[in-house]
Amino acid sequence: QAGGYKTMIDELSDWLIDITGYDAMSMQPNSGAQGEYAGLLAIKRYHASRGDDHRDVVLIPQSAHGTNPASAQMVSYKVVVVNCDEAGNVDLVDLRSKAEEVADNLACAMITYPSTHGVYEETVKEICDIVHEFGGQVYMDGANMNAQVGITSPGLIGSDVSHLNLHKTFCIPHGGGGPGMGPIGVKAHLAPFLPNHSQVEVVAGGTGEQLGASDARNGAVSAAPWGSASILPISYMYIKMMGSEGLKRATEVAILNANYVAQQLEAHYPILYKGMNGRVAHECIIDLRPLKEASGVTEMDVAKRLNDYGFHAPTMSFPVAGTLMIEPTESEAKVELDRFIEAMIGIRHEIAKVQSGEWDAIDNPLHNAPHTLADICDANWERSYTRELAAYPVAAVARNKFWPSVNRIDDVYGDRNLVCSCPDLDSYREILEE
DSSP states (O other): OHHHHHHHHHHHHHHHHHHHTOSEEEOOOSSHHHHHHHHHHHHHHHHHHTTOTTOOEEEEETTSOTTHHHHHHHTTOEEEEEOBOTTSSBOHHHHHHHHHHTGGGEEEEEEESSOTTSOOOTTHHHHHHHHHHTTOEEEEEOTTGGGTTTTOOHHHHTOSEEEOOTTTTTSOOOOTTOOOOOOEEEOGGGGGGSOOOSSSOOBOBTTOOBOOTTOTTSOOSSSSTTSSGGGHHHHHHHHHHHHHHHHHHHHHHHHHHHHHHHHHHTTTSOBOOOOTTSOOSSOEEEEOHHHHHHHOOOHHHHHHHHHHTTOOOOEESOSSTTEEEEOOTTTOOHHHHHHHHHHHHHHHHHHHHHHHTSSOSSSSTTTTOSOOHHHHHOTTOOOSSOHHHHHOSSHHHHHSOOOOSSOOOOHHHHHHSOOOOSOOHHHHHHHHHO
16 A cells, blocks of 8 residues: 555656646645645755855745745745835836845745736746846746646746645645645756655655655654645646646636626726736735725625625735735536626615715624624614515525624734633642542
């Protein structure tokens, strides 16, 4: 069984190398964040091997993935933020200026492609060239890899290292705390610095680089040499069954779905960022700030009202405060996209009623969302709108209703006033006495 698993892992590594355009692959990291950490460690060890231990500055654009600064801190790197222009792209002038300013200490840049702003940056190769010019490495975050597979690759673009979220891009279900897998791909010069393991000699996938069990430089980033190996057959079979054409088709559908949603909603909400051709990549950001200013309805109101329409809200206030980032992926059928679009348009009409004064600014279904079954069954319903409007805003919801289990909580208060649920130490003393 162990031999079969090793054969499967090696073959999966080869496929991922082919997909990413890299030369070597480590299957050890258990998550995207752990993959980032492992990738930055490889960069750090690479610089150290060349006598460049002093290189400890990382350039991170405003459009990069949110975990990047945290990962940089984990390896004791100093973060310098690079500005973006009004279109959401990395400001090349600012990038070059800051790269030149920290040139002697530049370790790397961490970028995301397509960016978290939901656009394909046409200057991404120039970004890589600038960083390399001043002695840095390029870490490309793999969070948005499902908009690259089959049509481009990090290695082709010029990146030196990336992690892959197998639990996002390659079919492993994610959420609820895992398990996940975040293998990292690297160019050949970084392969000797991939994570090793104290109990099992790990060979770099692709190059066959013998990392050496006694090499203290290459410590493990996971307790197991190949991470959460038990879930790797899912990605293995997904790639095997999809084939190269199927994987490319999945990428195309992810991009198509995002643009379909953006086009259907742009008459009702501003789409914050678009590419040069007026399209988005695999996700779009709708800007709720103008509506909030005009009506008082917040992004939280919209997010919670979506629960009444049967949807978990998309990412809120990231990467831009006061927005919703919508990423339908390749997995949703058109009927489900249309249902979401209907919900968002319905909510926009509700916002208009608050804005016009037809609805009270407080006593309205947006401000009071989400509505639970207990709310609807309450004999003392005293709100100015009907129970039907609260629970069944559109016909599709009535046909298949998902009930929120609780009303809205005060998230900010909860974040600022943590309550420890651990038993008091005296309770342990009482148990011993019994």
